[in-house]
Amino acid sequence: MDMFIDGAFVPALTGARQSVTNPATGDVIDTVPTGTAEDADRAIAAAERAFEAWKRTPVAERARLQKAAAKLMRAEAQAIGRTLTLELGRPLAAAITEIERSADLLDVYAEEGLRLTAEMPLTSVAGEKMLVTREPVGVVLAITPFNYPITLLTFKLGAALIAGCTMVAKPAEDTPLSTLMLADLFHRAGFPAGVFNVVTGRGTGIGKAMIEHPVPRKIAFTGGTAAGKAIAAAAVQTMKRLTLELGGQSPAIVCSDADLDTAAAAIARHGFANSGQFCYRVNRCYVERAVYEDFLARLKAHVDKLKVGDGFDASCAMGPLVNEKIYRNSERQSDDAREKGARILTGGQRLTGGLYDGGWFFPPTLIADADHSMLVMTEETFGPVLGIMPFEDRREALKLANQTRYGLAGFVFSENLATALTLAEGIEAGSVWVNNIHRSSHTMPFGGMKESGFGREKGRFGIEAYLEYKSIYLSYKEGL
Structure with missing residues (x-):
């Protein structure tokens, strides 16, 4: 053309x-x-x-x-x-x-x-x-x-x-x-x-x-x-x-009183849509310690159902990454987390064999026990990699969520409305979703704070x- x-x-x-x-x-x-x-x-x-x-x-x-x-x-x-x-x-x-x-x-x-x-x-x-x-x-x-x-x-x-x-x-x-x-x-x-x-x-x-x-x-x-x-x-x-x-490095805070099934489904859906190639996706999760392992199991169950393949295969939820540069960032962040002691719950390595050898295919990847020494928790990924970190105190979670130069979006899950709104108002971001993640509305303003x-x-x-x-x-x- x-x-x-x-x-x-x-x-x-x-x-x-x-x-x-x-x-x-x-x-x-x-x-x-x-x-x-x-x-x-x-x-x-x-x-x-x-x-x-x-x-x-x-x-x-x-x-x-x-x-x-x-x-x-x-x-x-x-x-x-x-x-x-x-x-x-x-x-x-x-x-x-x-x-x-x-x-x-x-x-x-x-x-x-x-x-x-x-x-x-x-x-x-x-x-x-x-x-x-x-x-x-x-x-x-x-x-x-x-x-x-x-x-x-x-x-x-x-x-x-x-x-x-x-x-x-x-x-x-x-x-x-x-x-x-x-x-x-x-x-x-x-x-x-x-x-x-x-x-x-x-x-x-x-x-x-x-x-x-x-x-x-x-x-x-x-x-x-x-x-x-x-x-x-x-x-x-x-x-x-x-x-x-x-850019964005959007946090999700999951409290112990959250509806964990809803939170896991929403984060899996939003974190890996378009193979993670968008800037207001969930990039990192902070989960209250009391429900941490339970939430990890529920999230993994949803993510394991995501099939990766050719975009013309109707059974596939994810396609390839668009080019080698974008692919390498997901690989780099996964390797960095693994080397620093994180648990790779699923994914973490390039898909190979058959169709996968022709393109830049990276699986949906969950990195548990992450912390802020790891790239996945501090740098934009723009790929299907999600870091998850436990927290003890909700004030600590909010501080960690805001410990970034980015401020595009945030996500909060708590059935206590006072807790949810307090966290939503405290997150330094242009848009915050509470208790589910919908498409951004065409009538609402969209944009970011900070960098x-x-x-x-x-x-x-x-x-x-x-x-x-x-x-x-x-x-x-x-x-x-």
Whole structure:
């Protein structure tokens, strides 16, 4: 596939291309252009031209187009989902669900956009009025990771477009194909040329050029903390607005009065979804000593049922990790914990033989008796490895949960509502789940504290991040 710029698929100006591989087999499934600064410039120029008309398009018309795109996404969820499974390895049913839920978010953003208002303070001063209005920031750059390429783009795209911004998106090198399909879909839904553009290439090439370009007024980035810091440092040179959703090392606290079956099922489901490749997954668990061994047994029973295999096998709950770099981190954290005396309850070594020899397959791994000397309890894993540590005192558990530079999410299990709420309020994170783990709501703000980034996405909170406040002072002569 080619890049999508100004309403058409186009190659890189140099003609250079890079491969997209299937992580389950290692086979090349397609190629995409290796873009350069010149390609970034023509995409941004297209978005800048389109912005002049798009910002004046009535919000009702923007909402109509966005809903049309959402409807088309649902109609083509199977096709985009199959491509996503090929490039990411995630089980097909989950890939299709990603497309459908992303369409739902587009609808939410469309409805929230229709509810945006300006303000007029009631000063009662004769011949004077003050207006507080909001305008779209301008051209937006969206830089997204491989793990949920459509969802995490839609977080940004749906908010930016309904606010009146135009966008240039750069997907991850591992998963560009589904994003390119989405750009074509938006064009077919009726969005004007240049409103949504997608460029491909490497971060050190086209990504750097995009960030340093003087025209875009905002960068929305989801990815690693180190990369986010570098983007923020570069963005300040042109005072670009930023929304950064960065790394996570999310804790779960399981108290002795918790419903252990519910807690074990929720943590197994959430900790190993998408092979653990997302930043607000349960990464580490603190379990009260009185129920520690009981909880470990229940958790292991759930995890042992998770079958790992090819994404097109409907019986599989987990696919491969997306590439060798991501795989090596799970291996490194498991080896580190083993060497420091932890118990590996299940998993811990690469899966081999047959299908497994062709891709980066790592089993769901439970590391018991972990502590904060181990990488699994202190560093982001981004893989199917979960550290578990006992605690004696709930204040100690809260202190350990917050002993991290990250603050994206947290999880609490206690049937005592006072205990649960006290712990939930005490966890330093942007989102906290209590007594179960549901999908994050499209209407709730999502984002992190500390080095997990800043800014919020989803719902009206997400749209507001793409608007600038403007104060207008009006003087007039009274008359009848």
